[in-house]
Amino acid sequence: DTEVTQTPKHLVMGMTNKKSLKCEQHMGHRAMYWYKQKAKKPPELMFVYSYEKLSINESVPSRFSPECPNSSLLNLHLHALQPEDSALYLCASRAPGRDYEQYFGPGTRLTVT
Amino acid sequence: EDKVVQSPLSLVVHEGDTVTLNCSYEVTNFRSLLWYKQEKKAPTFLFMLTSSGIEKKSGRLSSILDKKELFSILNITATQTGDSAIYLCAVPRGAGNMLTFGGGTRLMVKP
Numbered sequence: 001d002t003e004v005t006q007t008p009k010h011l012v013m014g015m016t017n018k019k020s021l022k023c024e025q026h027m028g029h030r031a032m033y034w035y036k037q038k039a040k041k042p043p044e045l046m047f048v049y050s051y052e053k054l055s056i057n058e059s060v061p062s063r064f065s066p067e068c069p070n071s072s073l074l075n076l077h078l079h080a081l082q083p084e085d086s087a088l089y090l091c092a093s094r095a096p097g098r099d100y101e102q103y104f105g106p107g108t109r110l111t112v113t
Numbered sequence: 114e115d116k117v118v119q120s121p122l123s124l125v126v127h128e129g130d131t132v133t134l135n136c137s138y139e140v141t142n143f144r145s146l147l148w149y150k151q152e153k154k155a156p157t158f159l160f161m162l163t164s165s166g167i168e169k170k171s172g173r174l175s176s177i178l179d180k181k182e183l184f185s186i187l188n189i190t191a192t193q194t195g196d197s198a199i200y201l202c203a204v205p206r207g208a209g210n211m212l213t214f215g216g217g218t219r220l221m222v223k224p
Contacts, residue, residue, distance in 0.1 A: 042201055042214030056211060104155040
């Protein structure tokens with residue numbers, strides 16, 4: 001298994017909803033990342049988990065709450081989002097010893113109405 | 114602050130043409146430069162460059178790094194419509210190897 005999977009592929013939610021994005025990899029990678037990508041812009045880092053611990057939070061608003069239940073799973077819990085949070089949310093993972101290669105999932109396209 | 118700048122912003126060519134995409138960078142503690150191809154969704158890894166002057170090659174794609182002049186180029190020869198994508202270059206920063214991406218070059222290859 002050499003891929004990062006993300007569910008759902010698409011999500012439409014209202015500003016009062018609570019939803020979660022899920023990311024999974026079975027490559028033994030111990031670093032996992034959440035990125036946000038707006039249209040025609042490059043991905044922007046949100047969070048980094050290293051060995052299931054949050055190591056980097058790039059000043060992301062608290063309405064985004066990451067969680068790493070185990071070394072294969074990464075969740076992003078969403079609550080009280082704003083329409084400007086609509087974007088493609090990408091998960092990535094990195095192999096130990098392959099310091100710089102990040103493998104990306106297909107993303108979840110989120111629309112906040 | 115680390116900076117990665119790509120040019121051109123967009124490029125339209127015809128099948129069979131050769132293209133050169135540029136990426137310049139200003140980073141502290143440079144370790145590597147990465148190239149990704151992004152079609153509809155996930156960026157897919159193409160190359161990692163760490164040493165100056167050594168060309169990395171994969172089929173019709175090749176890339177080289179110049180650490181003195183702080184840039185990298187990605188060449189695509191005999192382009193095909195399937196090469197149409199956004200090409201992103203990125204440099205890792207920090208202990209978590211967070212990626213700083215350039216703005217991307219949008220390549221369109223016409224039949």
